[in-house]
Amino acid sequence: MGAFWSAAADLVTGAACAGCDRPGLVLCDACRHALAPDPRPVPSVVPAVAGLGYDGVVRPVLAGLKEHGRWQLQPPLAHALAAAACVAAPDGPVALVPVPSTRASRRRRGGDPVGDLVEAAAARLRVVGLDVVVVPALRHVRRVDDQAGLGVQERGENLAGAFAAKPRRALRGRSLLVVDDVVTTGATLRESVRALRSAGLVTHAAAFVAATPRRHSGGASGPRS
Numbered sequence: 001m002g003a004f005w006s007a008a009a010d011l012v013t014g015a016a017c018a019g020c021d022r023p024g025l026v027l028c029d030a031c032r033h034a035l036a037p038d039p040r041p042v043p044s045v046v047p048a049v050a051g052l053g054y055d056g057v058v059r060p061v062l063a064g065l066k067e068h069g070r071w072q073l074q075p076p077l078a079h080a081l082a083a084a085a086c087v088a089a090p091d092g093p094v095a096l097v098p099v100p101s102t103r104a105s106r107r108r109r110g111g112d113p114v115g116d117l118v119e120a121a122a123a124r125l126r127v128v129g130l131d132v133v134v135v136p137a138l139r140h141v142r143r144v145d146d147q148a149g150l151g152v153q154e155r156g157e158n159l160a161g162a163f164a165a166k167p168r169r170a171l172r173g174r175s176l177l178v179v180d181d182v183v184t185t186g187a188t189l190r191e192s193v194r195a196l197r198s199a200g201l202v203t204h205a206a207a208f209v210a211a212t213p214r215r216h217s218g219g220a221s222g223p224r225s
C-alpha cells in the first residue's frame with residue numbers, strides 16, 4: 001500500500017465526526033449544517049459580531065481544530081469568522097488584527113491554528129472583493145494565565161496591561177477589526193482595544209468565530225463583559 005492510501009486508510013478507519021462523534025469523515029451533514037454562519041451582535045466596548053454561538057457542535061469542532069490539529073475543520077470556522085467580519089466591518093479597506101496567542105499555547109498546539117484561521121477568513125473576504133489584510137499588531141508583553149476557569153473580574157485582572165500594540169505601516173488608511181476565535185467575557189477584547197489605543201490606534205469593530213451565550217440579557221445595563 002502506498003503512502004497516500006495508507007494515510008487515507010488511517011482517516012477512514014475509526015474516523016468520527018468532530019461535532020457529534022458518530023462514525024464519518026471530518027463532519028457529518030447535520031454538524032456541517034449547524035456550523036452555517038448566523039452572525040449575532042456581541043455586547044462590547046466596540047461594535048462586535050460573532051459568526052456562531054459557542055455551544056452545541058461549535059465547541060468540539062473548535063477544540064478539534066485548536067487542540068487536536070484537525071486542520072480539515074478550518075473551512076467552516078473561517079467561513080463563520082468571515083461572515084462576522086463582513087457584518088462588523090465599516091466600508092472601505094480593513095485590517096484584521098488578531099488577538100495574539102500565548103507562546104505556551106503555540107508550543108502546545110505545535111503552531112498557531114487561530115492565526116491561521118484569521119488568514120483563511122481574510123482570504124475568503126478578498127475572494128468576494130473586499131480589501132482586507134491581516135496585521136499582527138498586538139503582542140503579549142507579559143505572561144498571562146489560561147483564561148479558562150477564571151471569573152469575569154479575574155479574567156480582566158489576568159489580562160490588564162498584558163498586550164502592547166505596534167503602530168504598523170500596514171494599518172494606515174484601514175479600519176481596524178480585532179479578531180479572535182471565541183469571545184466569553186470580552187476581557188481580551190477590552191485589553192486589545194486598550195493596547196491599540198495606547199499606541200494611538202482606533203479599534204473600529206471586532207469579529208469572532210463564536211460567542212459564549214449570555215446568561216443575562218439587557219445590553220448596557222447587563223453585567224460588564
Ligand SMILES: [Zn+2]
Pocket residue numbers: 017018019020021022027028029030031032
Ligand atoms: Zn456530526
